[in-house]
Amino acid sequence: MPDVFPSDSVGLVTPETITIEEPIALDCGRVLPSYTLVYETYGTLNPTRSNAILICHALSGDHHAAGYHDTGETKPGWWESAIGPGKPIDTERFFVVCCNNLGGCKGSIGPTAVNPATGKPYGPDFPIVTVKDWVRSQAQLANRLGIDTWAAVIGGSLGGMQALQWAIDYPERIRHAVAIAAAPRLSAQNIAFNEVARQAILSDPDFHQGHYYEYGVIPRRGLMIARMLGHITYLSDEGMRAKFGRELREGKLNFNFESEFQVESYLRHQGYSFVDRFDANTYLLMTKALDYFDPAADYDNDLSMAFRRAKAHFLVISFTSDWRFSPARSQEIVRALLAARRQVSYARITAEHGHDAFLLPIPHYRDTFSAYLERVDREVNDHAG
Amino acid sequence: MPDVFPSDSVGLVTPETITIEEPIALDCGRVLPSYTLVYETYGTLNPTRSNAILICHALSGDHHAAGYHDTGETKPGWWESAIGPGKPIDTERFFVVCCNNLGGCKGSIGPTAVNPATGKPYGPDFPIVTVKDWVRSQAQLANRLGIDTWAAVIGGSLGGMQALQWAIDYPERIRHAVAIAAAPRLSAQNIAFNEVARQAILSDPDFHQGHYYEYGVIPRRGLMIARMLGHITYLSDEGMRAKFGRELREGKLNFNFESEFQVESYLRHQGYSFVDRFDANTYLLMTKALDYFDPAADYDNDLSMAFRRAKAHFLVISFTSDWRFSPARSQEIVRALLAARRQVSYARITAEHGHDAFLLPIPHYRDTFSAYLERVDREVNDHAG
Numbered sequence: 183m184p185d186v187f188p189s190d191s192v193g194l195v196t197p198e199t200i201t202i203e204e205p206i207a208l209d210c211g212r213v214l215p216s217y218t219l220v221y222e223t224y225g226t227l228n229p230t231r232s233n234a235i236l237i238c239h240a241l242s243g244d245h246h247a248a249g250y251h252d253t254g255e256t257k258p259g260w261w262e263s264a265i266g267p268g269k270p271i272d273t274e275r276f277f278v279v280c281c282n283n284l285g286g287c288k289g290s291i292g293p294t295a296v297n298p299a300t301g302k303p304y305g306p307d308f309p310i311v312t313v314k315d316w317v318r319s320q321a322q323l324a325n326r327l328g329i330d331t332w333a334a335v336i337g338g339s340l341g342g343m344q345a346l347q348w349a350i351d352y353p354e355r356i357r358h359a360v361a362i363a364a365a366p367r368l369s370a371q372n373i374a375f376n377e378v379a380r381q382a383i384l385s386d387p388d389f390h391q392g393h394y395y396e397y398g399v400i401p402r403r404g405l406m407i408a409r410m411l412g413h414i415t416y417l418s419d420e421g422m423r424a425k426f427g428r429e430l431r432e433g434k435l436n437f438n439f440e441s442e443f444q445v446e447s448y449l450r451h452q453g454y455s456f457v458d459r460f461d462a463n464t465y466l467l468m469t470k471a472l473d474y475f476d477p478a479a480d481y482d483n484d485l486s487m488a489f490r491r492a493k494a495h496f497l498v499i500s501f502t503s504d505w506r507f508s509p510a511r512s513q514e515i516v517r518a519l520l521a522a523r524r525q526v527s528y529a530r531i532t533a534e535h536g537h538d539a540f541l542l543p544i545p546h547y548r549d550t551f552s553a554y555l556e557r558v559d560r561e562v563n564d565h566a567g
Numbered sequence: 568m569p570d571v572f573p574s575d576s577v578g579l580v581t582p583e584t585i586t587i588e589e590p591i592a593l594d595c596g597r598v599l600p601s602y603t604l605v606y607e608t609y610g611t612l613n614p615t616r617s618n619a620i621l622i623c624h625a626l627s628g629d630h631h632a633a634g635y636h637d638t639g640e641t642k643p644g645w646w647e648s649a650i651g652p653g654k655p656i657d658t659e660r661f662f663v664v665c666c667n668n669l670g671g672c673k674g675s676i677g678p679t680a681v682n683p684a685t686g687k688p689y690g691p692d693f694p695i696v697t698v699k700d701w702v703r704s705q706a707q708l709a710n711r712l713g714i715d716t717w718a719a720v721i722g723g724s725l726g727g728m729q730a731l732q733w734a735i736d737y738p739e740r741i742r743h744a745v746a747i748a749a750a751p752r753l754s755a756q757n758i759a760f761n762e763v764a765r766q767a768i769l770s771d772p773d774f775h776q777g778h779y780y781e782y783g784v785i786p787r788r789g790l791m792i793a794r795m796l797g798h799i800t801y802l803s804d805e806g807m808r809a810k811f812g813r814e815l816r817e818g819k820l821n822f823n824f825e826s827e828f829q830v831e832s833y834l835r836h837q838g839y840s841f842v843d844r845f846d847a848n849t850y851l852l853m854t855k856a857l858d859y860f861d862p863a864a865d866y867d868n869d870l871s872m873a874f875r876r877a878k879a880h881f882l883v884i885s886f887t888s889d890w891r892f893s894p895a896r897s898q899e900i901v902r903a904l905l906a907a908r909r910q911v912s913y914a915r916i917t918a919e920h921g922h923d924a925f926l927l928p929i930p931h932y933r934d935t936f937s938a939y940l941e942r943v944d945r946e947v948n949d950h951a952g
Contacts, residue, residue, distance in 0.1 A: 210822035310822040370807035370830040371799060377831040378795045381838070384824060385788040387772055403770040407792060410763045414756060422755035428861070435859060437595035437695040439769060439851065443858065445755040446762040453766070466824065473828065474820060476813070505890075 186253055190266045192224040192273050195249035195259075199289060202322050206284075209312040209474075219323055220289030221245050221281035224265060225273035227329070233562045234329045235271060236320060237261065237280040238337035238344035241412070241468045242460055244288035247280040248273075261338075263543040270551035275559045276333065284319050285311040285467040293392070293463030305463055306392025313340075313475045317347045321355065334358035334558050338540035339507065340468070343475045346515065349492040350477055358558050359492070360551075362499040363540040365511035366485050366518065367476040372506070375415055376469040379408035383462050392463050405462045406453035413452050418503035418536030478518075485518035496526040497554045499547065501539040527554060571638055575651045577609040577658050580634035580644075584674060587707050591669075594697040594859075604708055605674030606630050606666035609650060610658035612714070618947045619714045620656060621705060622646065622665040623722035623729035626797070626853045627845055629673035632665040633658075646723075648928040655936035660944045661718065669704050670696045670852040678777070678848030690848055691777025698725075698860045702732045706740065718947050719743035719940070720879075723925035724892065725853070728860045731900065734877040735862055743943050744877070745936075747884040748925040750896035751870050751903065752861040757891070760800055761854040764793035768847050777848050790847045791838035798837050803888035803921030863903075870903035881911040882939045884932065886924040912939060 187193040201218045208214065222245050227234060237247050239260070248265035250258055265271045271278055282290040285308060293308040300307075324332065335348040335356050342364030349359040365372070383389060386404030390397050417425075426445035441447040481487035496519055500512035509530045519526040529550045533539040539547065572578040586603045593599065607630050612619060622632050624645070633650035635643055650656045656663055667675035670693060678693040685692075709717065720733040720741050727749030734744040750757070768774060771789030775782050802810075811830035826832040866872035881904055885897035894915050904911040914935045918924040924932065 367813065369804055370811040370813065370828070371802075371804040373813070373828050374795075374799045374807065374830050374834055377826070377828075377834055378792060378799065380824060381795065381835070382767060382792050385792070407763060407767050407770070410759075410766065411796065414759045414763065417756075419754055419756040422759065426755040428752065428755065428758070437855075439765060439855075441762070443755070443758050443762075445759050449759055449762055450766070470822075470824075 187250060190268050191258060191262065192249040192266050194253065195222050195224065195246075195251065197222050197245055197251075197289065200323065200326055202319070202326065204322065206315070206319055206322070208309050208315045210309050212309040214284075214291065214309070217284060217291040217319065218289075218295070219281045219284075219291070219319065221279060221323065222247065222249075222259075224248055224278040225276050227277040227327075228562070231329055232331065232333060233275065233559075234277045234279060234324075234327070234332055236324070236332050236335045236348075237265070237271070237278060238316070238320070238335065238341035239280065239283065240337070240339040240341045241472065242456070242465070243341070244286060245280050245282040245290075246288070248278070261541065263541060264548075264551065270548055270555050271336065272555065272559070275562070276555075279323070279327065279329075281320060281323055283311070283316045285464060285471070287461035287464040292461070293467070294395070294461050303395045305395060308463065308467065310467060310470050312471055313343050313347045314351065316344055316471070317351050320344070320348075321352055324355070330355065332356045333562050334360055334555070336360040336362075337364075338362040339364060339537065340472055340475075347475075347477060349494040349496070350488050353491050353493040356494045357561065358497065359494045360497045360499075360554070361512075361515060363501060363504055363507050363512075363537055364498075364515065365507040366478065366514050368473055369511075373473050375411060376473055379411055380466055380469055382407035382411070383466060389462065394462070400457060401462045402457045405457045405460065405465060408465060409456040410449045410453040413449055415506045416536055416538045418505060418534060420503055421534045421536050424534060485514070486521035489519050489522035489524055492522070492524055496524060498526060498528045499531060499540075499550065500529075501531050501533045501535070501537070501547075503534045504537045504539060506537040572635060575653050576643060576647065577634035577651050579638065580607050580609065580631075580636065582607050582630055582636075582674065585708065585711055587704070587711065589707065591700070591704055591707070593694050593700045595694050597694040599669075599676065599694070602669060602676040602704065603674075603680070604666045604669075604676070604704065606664060606708065607632065607634075607644075609633055609663040610661050612662040612712075613947070616713055616715065618660065618718055618944075619662045619664060619709075619712070621709070621717050621720045621733070622650070622656070622663060623701070623705075623720065623726035624665065624668065625722070625724040625726045626857065627841070627850070628726070629671060630665050630667040630675075631673070633663070646926065648926060649933075649936065655933055655940050656721065657940065657944070660947070661940075664708070664712065664714075666705060666708055668696070668701045670849055670856075672846035672849040677846070678852070679780070679846050688780045690780060693848065693852065695855050696852060697856055698728050698732045699736065701729055701856070702736050705729075705733075706737055709740070715740065717741045719745055719943050721745040721747075722749075723747040724749060724922065725857055725860075732860075732862060734879040734881070735873050738876050738878040741879045742946065743882065744879045745882045745884075745939070746897075746900060748886060748889055748892050748897075748922055749883075749900065750892040751863065751899050753858055758858050760796060761858055764796055765851055765854055767792035767796070768851060774847065779847070785842060786847045787842045790842045790845065790850060793850060794841040795834045795838040798834055800891045801921055801923045803890060803919060805888055806919045806921050809919060870899070871906035874904050874907035874909055877907070877909055881909060883911060883913045884916060884925075884935065885914075886916050886918045886920065886922070886932075888919050889922045889924060891922040
């Protein structure tokens with residue numbers, strides 16, 4: 183490993199690809215006869231195969247959670263703050279796995295992949311997938327990797343929802359579930375934001391009913407609007423005030439529609455840069471997976487009934503300024519776990535960074551996260567011993 | 568008045584139009600040589616001309632604040648809940664005036680009006696107007712109506728900002744300023760939402776740099792997205808939960824991109840119906856007027872210094888679930904008024920309806936509003952006597 187990378191980074195990583203030649207029946211009723219998943223691993227699987235941790239990604243995330251793909255890369259994986267030697271998810275203790283989910287656009291099967299039935303990209307014909315579908319496919323990946331039981335399944339936001347679903351659907355295969363900045367299901371307001379983002383994409387003339395690949399275009403405007411809107415919900419009012427305030431780019435009002443306030447310029451930049459690295463059909467699918475997530479729905483709308491199946495121990499973390507999935511939403515999870523007599527630790531971290539806080543190296547958050555995972559590690563060693 | 572209208576309505580009203588043949592110098596540096604304003608009045612001006620109230624409209628509002636334009640109209644003016652016989656703004660006591668602001672699209676000069684210089688609609692060439700410009704034009708309207716001093720200037724949201732600006736810019740001409748669900752200036756998050764709405768419109772291929780009238784199209788998609796987004800900020804999370812929850816239109820998930828949740832259907836309807844009654848260029852201008860509003864900016868960023876000029880008494884009202892302009896923002900106004908040693912009454916109304924609460928007949932709100940305006944009326948009578 184060249185020393186260009188920080189010593190607390192996993193450094194250079196190479197994604198791996200696996201094709202699972204076994205059909206998967208999806209919640210929507212359709213079946214994928216086989217499917218490819220791209221994933222990364224960090225650290226070493228111990229001889230008893232008991233130190234594996236699954237990381238689940240959020241809406242625009244992927245399998246590249248930590249480290250660098252090449253020595254020239256300046257930006258590490260999306261959860262570099264939490265994964266690496268000495269970090270909360272310590273790669274000197276744990277074997278860490280992260281895959282790009284079904285429907286993704288970074289190498290796993292999804293709208294941009296070629297549909298063997300047509301020889302063209304799936305596009306809008308790719309089925310709408312759910313959190314349960316993802317968990318099912320991740321279980322198959324675990325089988326292939328020889329991992330019977332995860333020491334922990336961990337995720338933030340939509341990733342945290344997958345951790346919860348894992349605990350419900352595979353109670354014997356997960357010892358700890360860590361759900362950070364998550365919610366037990368989306369509120370009407372959450373769905374509303376997703377719907378505006380979807381309409382922006384669906385109504386873009388370059389969307390072509392999802393077949394834009396064939397037209398050599400991408401629904402750039404719609405995806406940009408969707409991403410800009412998403413960013414507002416990832417940040418907090420107070421965080422934006424601290425970061426941008428009402429600062430003007432040129433120190434004066436120009437009375438036109440160019441970006442004048444710093445916050446406008448920031449959002450436009452976020453929008454522009456996103457369209458070149460993310461697929462619009464995947465974005466649509468991910469928002470649907472969020473809307474549909476509702477583990478209580480299978481249990482008479484009683485979340486605690488859903489959790490009664492679980493055997494894992496839980497860590498739930500929320501952030502005070504997160505208004506996308508506020509502490510109150512995490513507390514719904516905690517209350518249901520307590521009602522189900524499950525073991526749960528809950529931390530409400532004071533942070534002004536909004537929903538994005540889960541990606542940031544906030545000391546109190548990092549310490550809480552580390553302390554919990556040290557416990558997970560002790561259990562691994564007890565188990566191994 | 569036909570008895571088809573409720574007895575507490577002003578009933579049938581007819582808008583009036585005035586062209587002010589006097590140049591107005593705008594904040595942007597441009598000058599309109601003359602300008603047309605459309606307005607409505609309700610009630611009767613008393614002989615001493617001391618009972619006049621100016622109502623200022625918000626982003627998508629207009630001059631039609633109360634009553635009906637014809638006997639077949641089913642929907643009254645936008646503030647029917649507050650204006651009429653026996654209502655807080657009692658038309659048996661007050662002479663009420665409401666005009667469509669400069670840049671509007673309901674009859675006052677704006678992007679849809681014909682530019683005498685070209686014989687075509689102004690479109691994007693209409694100047695960007697500010698709250699101060701509006702107040703200046705409203706003062707000219709007051710002159711033409713023979714109103715030297717308003718008993719009160721009243722508005723909600725962007726309308727409340729105009730009431731505050733009136734108190735600062737024309738201290739001798741306003742006895743009471745009522746600012747409901749307002750803010751002393753927009754936060755970075757507020758500006759961010761406006762910017763996403765603007766980008767949706769500006770990037771719509773049917774926008775044609777604002778010259779869409781000449782192409783026989785309107786930027787329907789962009790304006791729809793802007794309106795859907797606006798609606799999310801007008802409602803509260805809790806209000807949406809109470810109104811829509813996660814109710815499915817057909818009682819089941821369909822795994823497609825049609826609207827499935829009731830909240831999606833509601834938002835799409837709001838978007839669709841808006842595009843046929845509102846002009847996109849006007850929408851852009853209104854969001855800019857919001858972004859630019861910042862009375863403290865002229866006074867070294869000290870809002871209390873701005874208010875030191877004012878002589879009016881103030882009523883400030885906020886709503887607990889309003890997250891667009893939260894109670895904390897109203898309290899900034901109150902604090903600055905107190906620091907400036909102005910007389911201010913403040914009411915924080917418990918309501919789950921979000922920002923839109925200011926348009927609704929909420930008992931505590933209505934009673935507070937009525938009580939304050941009874942005081943205004945007593946002063947009118949003292950003054951008249």
